[in-house]
Amino acid sequence: MPLIIFIIKRFFRLILTVLLVSTIIFFVIRVIPGDPAAVIAGIDATQADVAAIRAQLGTDKPISVQYIHWLRSVALFDFGNSMITGEPVTKQILKRFPITLTLATLGILMGMLIAIPLGVISAVKRWSPVDYFGMLLSQIGMAVPSFWLGIILLLLFAVKIHIFPLFGSGGIKYYILPSLSLGLARAAVILRLTRASMVEELSKEYIITARAKGLTERLVKYKHALKNALIPVITVSGIQFGYMLGGAIIIEQVFSLPGLGRLFLTGIYQRDFTLIQGGVVFIAFVFSLINFLVDILYSVLNPKIRVG
Amino acid sequence: MSKSVDSALEVKNLTKVFHGHSFFRGKQETSAAGKKETGDGDFTAVDRVSFTVKHNTIFGLVGESGCGKTTLARSILFLDPPTSGDVIIDGTNLKNLTHRNLRLFRKRMQIIFQDPNSALNPKLSIKRSLEEGLRNQKYSSGKITGRIDRLLDLVGIPVSCKNKYPHEFSGGQKQRMVIARALSLEPEFLVLDEPVSNLDVSIQAQIINLLMDLKKQFSLTYLFISHDLNLVSYLSDEVAVMYRGRIVEQGPVLAIMENPLHPYTKKLLLSIPGNIEKIKNRENAEIFLTGKKPGKDVELFSLTGCSYYNECPVREDFCLKEEPSLRIVGIGHLIACSNDKYLKNQLLYKS
Amino acid sequence: MKRILQQIIIVVLILLLPAGVLLAKGQKEERALQFALPGNPDTLDPQKTSGTLTFQVLKSIYDTLVEPDQTGKIVPALAEKWSVSTDSLTWKFTLRKGVVFHNGDKLTSRDVKATFNRIRSKKTASPKAKEFGAIKEIDTPDDYTVVFKLKEPSAPFLAALASGWGAILPESLIDSGHNFASEPVGTGPYSLSKWVRDSKIVLKKNPNYWMKGLPAIDTVVLDIIPERSVVVQGIISGQIDIAYRVDKDDLPTLKANPDVKIEKSLSSLILVMAMNSSRPPLNDLRVRQAINYAIDKQKVLDIAYGGGKVIGTFLDYSNAYYKDFTNLYPYDPEKARELIKEAGVTKDTVLQLVLPQNYELHVKAGVMYQEMLTKVGLNVKIKLVDWSTWISEVYRQSKFDLTVIGHTGKLDPDGTLAGYGGMKRYVKWNNPECLSLINKARVTTGFEARKKLYDRALEIMAKQVPFMYLGTNYVYNAIRKDVTGFRMTPKLDTLDFRWTEFK
């Protein structure tokens, strides 16, 4: 079955991507300064203590040996235990991921819900008040760093008016502000793209002739134009979703959410090799999966690309 | 111009297969009439096509859209080299040319596309579009300017427009520019791929006339590709009819028009308004236009015999046995049909 | 336009509603103490970390044999009493009876023995193993008596037992290889109820705690909030009850709120700018002196660290062994310039000031140092590094010229001073005399005798200045007015909620 062949091929590619990234990261984090054993040992420990910890962690072995060992355990779906906390990496990741995923999904949803309708209306009614409003919104969204927006939103809606909690996690109310601060910047990008892409579609000959022919035809063509215009929007939204997972780090920091981003950031700061590697494989896999789905969507919508 | 060989173009057994993910391609092509699936996601878009075009003549290629005409045209020009088979232009087998020599050879064969709107780079002024080929041939700047002016003049575009951009012109004007560009390199052989089908009817005639004038003036050879049998028959010296990547009938224009033999050719001919009335009295024409003989249809991918089987009004079981090859039925008249009884009847009827 | 926006908001809210219903957990609980913690403990295994946060949290979960009281004096805890042999080599502890672990095990001498054997074991690879390096063997003559036999006299031994890493674990779980890192089981006033990393740690009262009637509060929630401004706003709005070590710059905001009180105390930190004394030009005493003259210490303390006491040597201000040398190098930029000229240091010599990026206060101080040093003619470039880099590159490999850090004060001065004067310490300052004084003080007993030795050592350090000694800073805890009795253990700076209650 060709469909399966296609998916297998793409999946193979996905695995290759993940392997490539994780391999690069594997070596990079070992080359850069910093040592998990030194972090565990702290200031007062002796060199011997550090060496003992290193031996226990296995970071005293040659990199190639460590790499092979790691590859073997990953093949068995075992990411090992965190070097700093001793907890299984898989368990930690699975505990954190839902939070980040919720955040990113809500963020991109908010972004798209704001951006696409506004972008389409802006393109159809260019230079109308709606268009200006959309432009203003997108400019603000792009210009304001998300951490900044987050702090302002917190001040407004958690300090001045007690609508949302200041920190913590749990119910949906904890996610509204974070995903809004995360989504607005993405909305800006999607909005601009939707508008530009829609404007271009609308300027194409077939739409112009359609316009001349009357309303019904025009509606049909708008539908057509919209479909074409959404192709790049979907690709970019997919990529944007990726950015969201990353941008979530900072937002998780601001809103004290225990997400994957913060886990990973701590991992990097502490040089928790096993955690970083597990995180890289996981995040890269999720990401590539998103890209993979975006690609399929993209080629379904735009047959021209497929042939090439 | 040296004419060492009799024919301007010789196509021998040209086959073009596309490889790819059938998941996508399959979905895309099922509506198209011309491609054959050969498994593993490969598609034979053009299947063992052979024909010869004589110098200074027009060879018409007819078929419904998607039957492989454009693929054939691109293969002939080696824009997308054929999977197998030969293309011999004025004695030169394109297959034997090196990459570089092929580029140099290209000035002798040019193509005019269906859609003048996409045939001109929107970012280039008319002048720059016309310069491109000339620069490839290392013309001096002075010479280029002179030539561009002459070319524009030739196709009836005011020279003063040459610094304008494509979007400032109408479709007909654009097509004139495309023609001018194709002629800039003084080719001997031109492929016209539906050159007027995207234009308004009133402008079509102008462009056709222009093409005819130019042919006379520069003794050009045309391969005229169209879905419009009427137009093709009006212009061409010889005609070939294509169906699903294969030539099913081929011959001098008179033979085809007066005595179409293949059921598909008949169908095309009958589709031309007015023709039904003309032929009606002579035979039961409608069955070729609409009818199809009762019987079980065959799934396209398992079709081994005649590719027209599913639509054929005169099909027989043996048509599925093997693919009919072209055979001679008259002077220069070839047809791919296995139904001898039917053919005999047709020929008898005619005499 | 407004309407469109409203519509969009409505649509968004409608779409989010079902998710909200699914996720929301509206539980009503009685008031828990909300405490703002700036970060996560690495682990809750007291033997496998050196992280301050870990010990701060574990103070509520574990007990030690002895503990420091509010004045810093070491008093009985799990051990009712103890005695030392005259040769200082045998320490006998009598355990309190009727103490139970959170899992129901009764505390016996076997638990104590197992605990210290675990931390000393190579397999555990504890960074604190050497704290108990003096132990030769541990005897348990009966269920409630533990005898430690030492290889040599060790003055800091009692302090080590009182520190966080002296926490007593139950033997049965040690034997079964229990995961103490995430499921700590101790005898402390609270037991761990829930730990959501990067979010919160929930502690539940231990009803069987050996101190009668304590702790007072049933539930303590440690909210992990990295963002300083959120903590400030949290305490103002009442969502947080206690925020410890708030920034001095936030005090006006906090003080403006009638429901918040500020408790000021002196920390046990030794704030310094360390100098790599083996690298030119810092191997030249004059340059190190110049740097000490160039810094307006009180000002840096005030602005970067929220105020405090200037120190003149390598010990925290409130330490019993502290001696005042602050008049040795007063703020004198003129003199600094002269010394630098004398030493022949020009602008071509770039001094790299490495700062640990995660310590905002040290970075702040570093920015001020850089400015002040520039003013006296030194070319100082700042380089931020993350903590793991700082520890492994700066602290372990001495790859730095200047760096800013605070050394935590220890219950025993040996914890602070051991090794200085030798090349093993990160400042690479070589002074055999100082090193031998410190080594001698470790095996000497008796306060007066030790103090004499330390006075000498501290004087050498004060004069030779391998550091720019800044001071010991004040810390400010912001506490809601209706909360009383929050304590921080002196020197160890751990969190003690035992006496905390709502008014």
Next chain:
Amino acid sequence: MKRSSVSSRLMLGAVIYLVILGAAAIAAPVISPYSPTDQHLENRFAPPGHKYILGTDNFGRDNFSRMIYGSRSALLVGIVSVSIAVTIGITVGIIAALSTGIIDNILMLLMDSVLSFPTILLAITVVSFLGYGLLQVMTAIGVIFSPVFARLVRAEALSIKTEEYVEASRAMGSPAVKIVFLHIMPNLMGKVVVQASITFALSIVIEASLSYLGLGTQPPTPSWGLMLKDARNYLVQAPWMSIYPGLALAMTVLSFNIIGDTLSEKINPRIVKK
């Protein structure tokens, strides 16, 4: 026409702002009333007034002077990062689009690998590798954004490649290099410029985010991102510390976006016509 006048006025405004910004960046030592790193410790948190036009920060440094010097970092971040991203992106994208099979696959695999990781996380990793600092951050941002361009360019080039004018060009014997520069590049530049304008803005914002995490510009070098980071703790107490750098950042981003928009319409005559 109304819209063109609005559009051109906006464009004019944006250009004027950027010219002023550029001039300020160049002439920073002349314009600034104080040194951007001078700490006036007795005047910490001074509100805007006649002595300090835009107030002072937590070290008593002059906000205005720091902002002027900060414009250097901001423009530099944008220019360098985008140049790196565009250069890598176009090169890779076009090579991928024109080559078939294995090379295309390898290139896109590489780009996907970069894309398969969140921007900030990747930036942090790259910066941990290169060391913290402005130059490192710019390189990181440039590298990280290049796949976006590569993908865009590849997709556009693939689509342009099938355009008949490209076929015609090949039919006229134009070599591949010429086709790339004459036909493919000019026709995809529109989208690249739009993306570049977005990226320019994004890189400034990302620099700010990295500075927030302490990985960006090194103190005491003035950068808007760093100023915002410092300011976030004094939002209530000293709002001017955040308002002005924030405004400068927003205005710069806005200007680049407007210019990007206007350019993209100019480059795409088809759109302009309608």
